[in-house]
Amino acid sequence: MTNHNFINQISSETPILISGQTASGKSQLALQIAEKKDCVIVNADAIQVFKNWRILTARPSISDEAVATHMLYGHIAAQIEYSVGHWLRDVQKILSIYPNPIIVGGTGLYFSSLTNGLIDIPDIPAQIRLEAKNRIQSEGFENLIAEIDPETSKKIDKNNPMRIQRAWEVMKATGRGLASWHRETPKPILELKNCKKILVDGDASIVNNRISSRFDQMLDNGLLEEASKNFSTWDEKNPSSKAIGAKELMAFLNDDISMEQLKEEVIVATRKYAKRQRTWFRSKMKSWIKLN
Known part of the structure; x- marks a missing residue:
């Protein structure tokens, strides 16, 4: 069709x-x-x-x-x-x-x-996020796991640091475990x-080729000019800085990498992301x- x-x-x-x-x-x-x-x-x-x-x-x-x-x-x-x-x-x-x-x-x-x-879990206060980060750096994850409620502790993937941190932050901020919140999931x-x-x-090979040609097209369409507008206010902690290629563009503008390196790093990172997406969607x- x-x-x-x-x-x-x-x-x-x-x-x-x-x-x-x-x-x-x-x-x-x-x-x-x-x-x-x-x-x-x-x-x-x-x-x-x-x-x-x-x-x-x-x-x-x-x-x-x-x-x-x-x-x-x-x-x-x-x-x-x-x-x-x-x-x-x-x-x-x-x-x-x-x-x-x-x-x-x-x-x-x-x-x-x-x-x-x-x-609808309330937003986690910044000071609790900072406390979690500092404790992980100084103590590791074991003490945080010990402070998570038993029901949540049984269900979360303890090999996933982000899941552990999230569970601890929710418990600390709300006084309730993630498992308790999950029972209240509203209708979609x-x-x-x-x-x-x-x-x-x-098809993976077609998508990979498109990723490569698309980046060249982005450059033709003014990507470096767009990156230059972000350069003076760049902060890797900004949510928008998670965009694939953003940190590589900043490195290029800072003369830390060449154009050839920029292209290779962004294309490789984008292809890896596409592969993760493909696996998840399927x-x-x-x-x-x-x-x-």
């Missing part, structure tokens, strides 16, 4: 979810559907929310945004934390106005939280059975319609 025929068969009377690894073509598919069905497009990529990296994060271009309404792209300042909870609340507001949007992106946690529900904002679900599952989205 051609893309044209597939798009014609899609109803605009239900929400459309489109996911897939980076450089798979999911954004182009979303734009084609939006143009044909007159739908708004909602971002489901955790890095494309930041306003300071349009080119690096492959956000839709200005010309793309002229074709269809795009929402939750580039609306967050570089230094602001934007959690999955923030995203869900924003999506819920959009759904109250546009009940059948196209939601597209590569952040699996966004989709799983949207369709499975997300526990959208149920999968009521959505059109599309997974753009590209495991978690088995019921989704697969396109390549």
